[in-house]
Amino acid sequence: MIIELRPWREGDLAVLERANTPEMTAHLCGPETDEEVRGRHARYLRLNAAGEARMMRIDVDGIPAGAIGYWQTDHEGVPAFETGWSVEPRWQGRGVAREALRQVTRLVAADGRRTLLVAYPGVDNPASNALCRGAGFEHRGSGTLPWRGGELTFNTWVLDVSPLDLAGRVPDVDERFDGSALDTERWWPFYTPQWSSRDASAARWSIGRGGLELSIAADTVPWAPALDGDLRVSHVQTGQFSGPAGSGIGQHRFRTGLSVTEEQPEHRGWLVRHGVIEVRLAAIRHPDVMVAFWPIGFEERPEDCGELCIAEIFGAELDDDGGWVGVGVKPQNDPRLREDFEKVRVHGDLTLMHDYAVEWTPERMRFFIDGAWVKTVVQSIDYPVQLMLDVYEFPRADGTRDTAALPHVLRVERVRSFALG
Structure with missing residues (x-):
């Protein structure tokens, strides 16, 4: 229709x-x-x-x-x-x-x-x-x-529907990835490793003049085959909280019955509670790939687990004129939230750098692409979130991979957060 x-x-x-x-x-x-x-x-x-x-x-x-x-x-x-x-x-x-x-x-x-x-x-x-x-x-x-x-x-x-106005505002954190290595005081280069292991979920990253690159290569293994099949991920996050081995305590409980397989140290690298969160990144145009930036609750309490989806971009949904960007709120396992997520059509080449942001107050979340308003969610998320930045390669039904297209590389120029103005 x-x-x-x-x-x-x-x-x-x-x-x-x-x-x-x-x-x-x-x-x-x-x-x-x-x-x-x-x-x-x-x-x-x-x-x-x-x-x-x-x-x-x-x-x-x-x-x-x-x-x-x-x-x-x-x-x-x-x-x-x-x-x-x-x-x-x-x-x-x-x-x-x-x-x-x-x-x-x-x-x-x-x-x-x-x-x-x-x-x-x-x-x-x-x-x-x-x-x-x-x-x-x-x-x-x-x-x-x-x-x-x-x-x-x-x-x-x-x-x-006013645009995002950051004039005169100084960020609390302005991550430009301009050093020689990833700042591991701020970033945790593993994808929810408590459900798998640090070895299996370790990010493939590099830093150059253009910022951070997260890549999936020919030898990248599935991050958690027993739980997530042949899904491959390269990911960094700014927090880590989970319980002892054998417990069900841990962030991003993406399915029922999860149990911690490898105990992890607690990591509080960069947590945000209200304000503006912004990323500048370039998507990947390939049908097997998705890139995303989605802060989630740090989850010291299991119900504090909602997701602010600032950008979710499937390579299959990009074309010569633009593409679709998913934005909004996902409750995950927070019973106080209702899902309010949609895909926004954006014109222009999304494989070039674009800005994706949320302005988050205790009453509402306003989402922006390149500074322009695209969506408002009137709900309350009132707990700290950690930043989740990743590229996924989804498995094909026939088990093959497009090796000629590898590596899939997510390029990130900067990530910033601002306190409430």
């Missing part, structure tokens, strides 16, 4: 007419008159032509399915854009409105004229309120106003 937003055109009056039914306007105090619908259609065209709004038709596989847009307003004295939408009954419950709203948030962020997006769904409209919540909007109260001869009681939802 392909969901596209197309500019509002003269021939789109029928979309508004189909939306003007008692069923479709139940949360808006009922239908408008035919004259009011024609006036709305003319207003959409006029606002688009003047650049004061961006009103669009929602198409599903080329079929008109509803309308959405954003237009200029003020919110508590601050210039903002307001958004609203309607989706025809046959398309409801299929993720159409969710994807349309997601596309609108990206358009507003790219627009740049106003960085606040607001929505005012009726308090008795659970679907639209849930849609706002799922898109990262924050609830800021409710109100009542006259509407279509009656009164509409609405919720106020607000989304900040």
